[in-house]
Every structure is written in structure tokens, then in C-alpha cells.
Amino acid sequence: MFSYFIQRVLVMIPTLLVISILTFIIIQLPPGDYLSNQLQELKAQGESASAVAKIAFYREQYSLDKPAIEQYAIWMGFWPGPNGFDGLIQGNWGHSFAYDLPVSEVLGDRMLLTFVVNFSTVIFIYLVAFPIGVYSATRQYSIGDYGFTLIGYLGLATPNFLLAMVLLYYANYYFGLSIGGLMDEQYLDQPWSVGKVMSVLDHMIIPVIVIGTSGTAAMIRRLRANLLDELQKQYVTTAKAKGVPRVKALVKYPVRMSLNPFIADIGNLLPDVISGSVIVSAVLSLPTAGPMLLEALRSQDQYLAGSFLMFLALLTVIGVFISDVLLALLDPRIRLSGGATK
């Protein structure tokens, strides 16, 4: 297992490097940059020379006047810029031109809230999908199975933003739940307190349901299909014939085996949920990082967009790593064919 762990870490490091190069290339692909656009606007408005000078200062300060390769190396912290080695690996995420603040300050609480919302969504998906998937597989073609299948298809087919708007209206009308945002207005820009946490939890119900619905539906279908495959195998029939109790014959091997693809998806689930929640966050006015990324990409705010994309890539790589290690550890560790190989 240690060898496998080492091999995976060795692959992860160059993978992240390649992703950082691709991220930088993608951000650089559109012609011009944020400062060029600003300069054009200022010139069109006949703005003062001081604003133009400020833009020229930024261009020099953030090395935007240098070749792309050098810009990349400075951004990553592999090459000294105007302030020496001062890039991602030195903990400097860069400067957001749109907000005129360091990226770390711009993201600030948004990253925490993004993490809280998306982590809760992942937990929601697993908690809801697992029992329903097992129930649907063990009660195949029952009324309950048909009911959950129908709900699953509805969940897959309904656009998240539409569900968000419908739920917003009804949740407010019938249950008095607050509309939009992730906390009550009085807690905005306030330090964290019990009241603020409770307000966040209260506001999270709708976003978590909305963002998690399609993922839950997909998970239910996948778990049901996997478990049905396992339940039809001979070892389950043998176990039942030997008098192994029904629940034990289900949980001991079939459920574990059907969890394999379930766990293999952990790596993709987190970035999928984050990127899938961008539109929902915009509809629900959630102060998460998704809408900010969208805006940063649109306005070519390259350091904000680049740092966020790198963070997403890191989550994906770590997620895939965790899912692979879990897969290796998942019982039952039974070999399917002969010959010992490594």
C-alpha cells in the first residue's frame, strides 16, 4: 500500500504542474487582458493621466509586460518578479484588478462558505442516495422503486436554477424561510458568532437541496444498478442457500462491492458540485466563490480566475487520490483471476 501511495503522490505533483500550465494558457487565450480593457475604457471616457499611469504601474508591478512564460513562472513563484520570489508557492495568490485587492482578501469568507455549502451538499447526496439506492435495488419493480425512479428522473431532468426559483418561492410562502443569500442581512460583514452560524445553517437548506438534487438522483441510479448486478451473482445465491441471514447476505459483500463506483466518484463529485453550483449561486444570491469565478473569467481578472481554478484542480487531484486509496482498501479484497502480479 505504501508503494501505491508513493506512486500516486509522484504522479500528483507533475499533474498539478501541468494543470497550472493549462490554467495559465486558458486564461491568457482571449486577446488582451483586464488592464488593456480598462485602459481602452478610460481613453474612451477621456479619463485623467493619473488613472492611465496607475494602470501602467500595475502592468509593471504584476509583470504583465513580460513574455507569457515569464509571467507564468512569476505567478507560480518559480521566477523572481518585481518583488522577488512572490507567487503561489510563496502563498501569494496574486492581485484582483477588478476588486483592487489581494486575491486572498477577495476570496476570504467566500471560500469558507463555498466549502461549507459544497461539503454539506456532498453529505446530503450520500445520505439521501445510499438508503434509497439500496431500497430500490432490494425492492426492484415495487411501487417504492417506481416512485423513487420517477423522482430520480425528475431530479435529473429539472434544471437546478428552475428548481431554485420554485423552492425559493414556496419555502418562503409556506415555511417562512429567508430568500436568497447565505445569512441574514444583520450578520453581513460581522464577526462569526453562534447567531451567524445558525443563520447560515438556516439559509443553507434550499441551496443544499437544489445543488444536491441532480447529484442525488444520479447516485441513486448508479447504486441501484451496481447493487442489482451484485445481487444476481452466484455467491449471493449460495449465501442465501446456506442460510445466511438476509441482511448479512446483503451488507457483507453485495453492498460493499456496489460501493466501488460510488467511491470512485468522490474525486469528480467535489469539482462537479462546485462548478454546477455557479448558476444556482447566482440565482440564490449566494456569497460563494462560483459567481465570482464566472465574473473573473468574463472580465479577464487573471489572477483571481487562475488562483481559483488552481484551487479547483487541487481539490480534484486530492479527491481522486482519496477515492483511489479508499478503493484499494475497500473490502472484500478478493482477487478475480489467478497469478500474483504487482
Add this chain to the structure above:
Amino acid sequence: MREFTYPTREINRDLVRSGVGMLITALPLLLFGPSSVIVYILVGLFLMFAIYGVRAAVRKKTQISISSDGIQVTGVKGKFIDWEALEALKLSYYSTRRDGEKGWMQLKLKGRGTRLTLESTISEFDDLVRLCAIKAQEMGVKFDATTARNLRSIGIERQVTPQSIEAEKGL
């Protein structure tokens, strides 16, 4: 007496991995002055690669001997399990692929407080497992269902004894 070792090619590969790992974690530490969080991560990874290298070096010196008395591991740290004292044998299989293929095996032996863990990278691992399994069966060691299946997958059929029937009931 049969003797088994870790193949030189495999050991060299591990040493190269360890070296490359230490290099790519040490270079940023020395050249770029990373932030404290990155320093912790890189130092942790560097130590992990170093431990991996030490493990490969230890394996290079390791020799496993199976005799009629027991199984002996010689090298940097010697261990011996007398067949008479053998209490448990477990053969596990690890795979990271969805289809469960292309994984690796691990043989764990336990006897009188001594534990041995041997991996399928050892040359002629199938023979090693076979010899241990035969001795374990002679000593009346019960195999769990997973071990029994894994043994069967490398062509080692279990003898049917009252103990094995009991063990299989646990599925």
C-alpha cells in the same frame, strides 16, 4: 529450504522513485522559499519519500527462508515464526481499478507475538504463499473466506476439514 528475495529490478525502481520524490520536494524548498504551509507539506512529502527509500534499501538486504521449522526473515531486522507457533495467515488483495484487476497481494503471518508482512513483489511469491498455506493447514490454522478465495485464485485449493467448514459458515 527455499529462499526468496525482493527482485533487484523492483528495488532499484523503488530507489529511483524515492530519489525523484526527494528531489522534486527538496528543490522548491531550497530554491523558492515557499510559504509556511507549503514548507510543511513539502517537508512531510520529503520525509515520506526518504522513508520509502530506506524501506527499499532494507528490502535489498532482506532474505526470506522457508524451512521445515518455520519462516525466517534475515537482513536489517531479523524475524522468525516457528510453524508450531503459527496462529494466523491472511492473504489480502488490493486493487484500485473498478474491475478489481492488476492489483497486488499481501501475505500476513502471525505467531507468538511476531508478525510478518510480505508483498507480492517478492520473486516467486505464489510458491512462498503455497508453502506457507500448506504449513498453516497442517497446523490447523483457519482461513477466513477472503483468504480462502485469494488462495484459490493462485491455484491453492484448501483441504476440506471440519475447521474449514466452520470457517466458511462465516462467509
